[in-house]
Amino acid sequence: MISTPDTASTASDGDLPTRTYGPPATVVVGTLVVALIFLVVLEFLVIISFIGQRLWRHPEMMHDLVFTLPLIVWAAMAALVTVVCLRVITSWLQIHETGFELRSLFRRTRAARWDEVGTVIAVRDIDRGYTPAEMLDASETAYDGVYVMDRSGRRILAVSSRFFGSRAQEMALQRAREAGVGIEHIDAITPVELRRQVPQAMSFVDRHPNLLLVALLAFYLGHNLLTFIVWGL
Template sequence: MSEAAGASSEDGLPTRTFGPPASVVIGTLVTGFVFVVVLEFLVIISFIGQRLWNDPALMHDALFTLPLALWVLVAATVTATCLRVLTAWLQIDEEGLALRSLLRRTRASRWADVGQVIAVRDLTRAASPAEMLSVSETAYDGVYVLDPAGHRIVAVSSRFFGPRAQQMALRRAREAGVQITHIDAITPAELRAKAPQAMSFVDRHPNLLLLVLAVFYVGHNVLTFAVWGL
């Protein structure tokens, strides 16, 4: 899925709908394959190589079944996450904006109900995998649309929706008289102090998420070797 649009405006910007660019689509599919197949290779070859579907303990012994159950959980979680990313589309117009996708609760708001928009040019931190995707030098690291209480309605990322989506969000917000705060550079901790609800937990701690994933996959492979062997 690439950027989609309705009729074009006078400056050539799409007027309504934006989806993930090709780089995000390819990156999502590759990442899903890595998580489900590459990092679970020991589980897969142990299960297939030993024809464990014929083992009477499978589905009857909890410990013996656990490695397979965890792999199914991983496959389901990764599939759901990929679908959320690949089917995401962001609609922005003069009335408001809405983020929709499969397996995701729709986030929508009218501009009249938006408290402020924070546009961060450079969110300074160690690069996470998502941040390693190529991005335009003119794009913002994040455009955060907040309600009057400071809770995030949607974060418009240039990496997942493209810089034109950010430009359109800022343009429509400006036309609606919404307060826009531009920040050239800020750390996640400083942004959290300024707007506590602007970033999600994963946004604030991407390296912690990577650590948890690494521990899980190492533990799963160790468990598989201990229970099933090779």
């Protein structure tokens, strides 16, 4: 872990106006593409079985639990993907001199004043290995994560450059600095070291992205296998 002291930003308030930050167009498009993959591409067997056999006419559909189970699971996944998609693309973060507020559909509003914040941790590089996210070109001014922690060490807000952009991160740091909040800059650290130093900075998904991918793969393999056994092709 390489840590450097906080230094004042060279940007002025004119360069960083108080405003609302939302996900960039690339995130919106990417989210919609991923949702399409989850609902259509990975569920292709379910869809062609349902449509090809016209199962909505089958007498056991909606009357027999086992026969209807593949459709129930697909509907549940469709609802979950829709909720996650709307939660991401409708997110907006407002940062001002007295505090900040994060809102979106299907999310509990997070709002706090700067005098409630204990510290802000700005991590330039979280070394997760050679993942697709790591191989993407990132702005030299962006941090992997800016974590706003309360006085008891719990995370209030995580400002991601991928979801809100580097300007939102710079604004959060500048407003925290103006409010007298302590800022710790970390140049490079591994997820394990970050978890050891600040246990609640990263979410479970942040700490275990590969585990999430394995769980998703197992779910889709299981669902397609269930569909093949119950409905056939």
